[in-house]
Amino acid sequence: IDFEDGIKSGKIEYIKQDVIDKYLDKVAQQGVHTDLVADSGLKVVYTPLNGTGNKPVRAILKKIGIKEVTVVPEQENPDGNFPTCPFPNPEIKEALAKGLELCKTVKPDLLLATDPDCDRVGIAVPDPEGNYVLFSGNEVGAMLLKYICQERTALGTMPKNPVAVKTIVTTDICKKIAAEYNVELREVLTGFKFIGEQIGFLEKEGQDDRYIFGFEESYGYLAGSYVRDKDAVVGSMLICEMAAFYRTKGISLLQAREDMYKKYGNYLHSQKSFQCEGASGMERMKEIMTDLRANPPKAIGGLKVVDIADYLASEETNLETGAKTVLTLPKSDVIAFKLEQGASVIIRPSGTEPKIKAYYTTIGDTRADAEAQEEKLIEDFKGILGF
Structure with missing residues (x-):
């Protein structure tokens, strides 16, 4: 019309x-x-x-x-x-x-x-x-x-x-x-x-x-x-x-x-995307998420991983005590790595583009402290993902 x-x-x-x-x-x-x-x-x-x-x-x-x-x-x-x-x-x-x-x-x-x-x-x-x-x-x-x-x-x-x-x-x-x-x-x-x-x-x-x-x-x-x-x-x-x-x-x-x-506290946040272009892009994204679940990192950027929340499995695991908690949110292909000092890395595939998104959080007494730690997280996690 x-x-x-x-x-x-x-x-x-x-x-x-x-x-x-x-x-x-x-x-x-x-x-x-x-x-x-x-x-x-x-x-x-x-x-x-x-x-x-x-x-x-x-x-x-x-x-x-x-x-x-x-x-x-x-x-x-x-x-x-x-x-x-x-x-x-x-x-x-x-x-x-x-x-x-x-x-x-x-x-x-x-x-x-x-x-x-x-x-x-x-x-x-x-x-x-x-x-x-x-x-x-x-x-x-x-x-x-x-x-x-x-x-x-x-x-x-x-x-x-x-x-x-x-x-x-x-x-x-x-x-x-x-x-x-x-x-x-x-x-x-x-x-x-x-x-x-x-x-x-x-x-x-x-x-x-x-x-x-x-x-x-x-x-x-x-x-x-x-x-x-x-x-x-x-x-x-x-x-x-x-x-x-x-x-x-x-x-x-x-x-x-x-x-x-x-x-x-100085909370610092950033988000980085990793492109997975081409016919094999979606497959690579699946492989990355599967590998992170099968072989989760013990530390990222020098900070120990203390807790892993897997929103696809609807389960959160405290690595120090082994205690598991059921997540009540709808299932979603997201993994959150919670680190020492309140830092975290959350990763998920984009729902609309051939890319994986990582969200970084660091906390410091000063902004400079938070930025220095963030830099370490980003660099180390990039290597963990194989980019």
């Missing part, structure tokens, strides 16, 4: 404004300190990366009182050819090039970038020298979790028995934050649908108000149970609100991140 014919015949309808208004009201309800935003003086540069975020993100920022929003002009309107951004992914620094360029003249407190379908959001903030520093999805998600827990507890608006959700490859700093604020932290398999599923479980029990926040390391965030997928509109709103709140306290987002690391 032709689009215009569909409109004329009534087979295709535009979403009415009252539905959009109800959605924006639900998003705004997830705010914690929206009353502080209007007078915070927060200045934002925003790019929808030629995608769908332009109107809803600007609408929600206006709704909570942010007056100074400068949109990257070349990336304002929808354009599926993405002429100024060949890879419109807010996880990639190159995607933010136009936004970072505009920041040199506008000098905002925050650069905000949503991906084309507006379900993920990335940020950059200025350092003391005026250079803009990108934050990872793990960092933003952990900071939002801490902010929500800290401020809802202070305001007395935390639900009874609150629940937060993260994926198994998302930062474990959340465990320390959740423990501090008596929040039940649920871990699910990779994929935001599994976070949405947890909200569904709570809803069936009539307890969906217990859900306070969920996120994954790949820049997807959700507060509230009004939708069941990551939502960059509420993510953008909460990030801006958090920045405005800290600004009223004289704290930059860089300082807030540093304070979080000082309190809970």
Whole structure:
């Protein structure tokens, strides 16, 4: 059917404004300190990366009182050819090039970038020298979790028995934050649908108000149970609100991140992919996973493996005691090697591409310590995999 014919015949309808208004009201309800935003003086540069975020993100920022929003002009309107951004992914620094360029003249407190379908959001903030520093999805998600827990507890608006959700490859700093604020932290398999599923479980029990926040390391965030997928509109709103709140306290987002690391430890995360191209690629991926199960490493990067969680066998084994635990998550071709000092390596084949993905976590007293250990893990594990 032709689009215009569909409109004329009534087979295709535009979403009415009252539905959009109800959605924006639900998003705004997830705010914690929206009353502080209007007078915070927060200045934002925003790019929808030629995608769908332009109107809803600007609408929600206006709704909570942010007056100074400068949109990257070349990336304002929808354009599926993405002429100024060949890879419109807010996880990639190159995607933010136009936004970072505009920041040199506008000098905002925050650069905000949503991906084309507006379900993920990335940020950059200025350092003391005026250079803009990108934050990872793990960092933003952990900071939002801490902010929500800290401020809802202070305001007395935390639900009874609150629940937060993260994926198994998302930062474990959340465990320390959740423990501090008596929040039940649920871990699910990779994929935001599994976070949405947890909200569904709570809803069936009539307890969906217990859900306070969920996120994954790949820049997807959700507060509230009004939708069941990551939502960059509420993510953008909460990030801006958090920045405005800290600004009223004289704290930059860089300082807030540093304070979080000082309190809970310097958690460092990275993800590396190993290509398995060609006709034999899928077979090689299977062989690698089979070999890791049959001959698991005793140490990685000089750190002893203390625990192995095999999500295909639904079994976790403590190598020090030999104790086995049944994993209750759905079966998935994922292996997690938990190491000394809180480090870990998680490996899984990609579900969409001929590659194997490894997720590395290290914890250090300083960022330099964590980086040095991470380098050892990556190099050693590469050899273990035979690349």
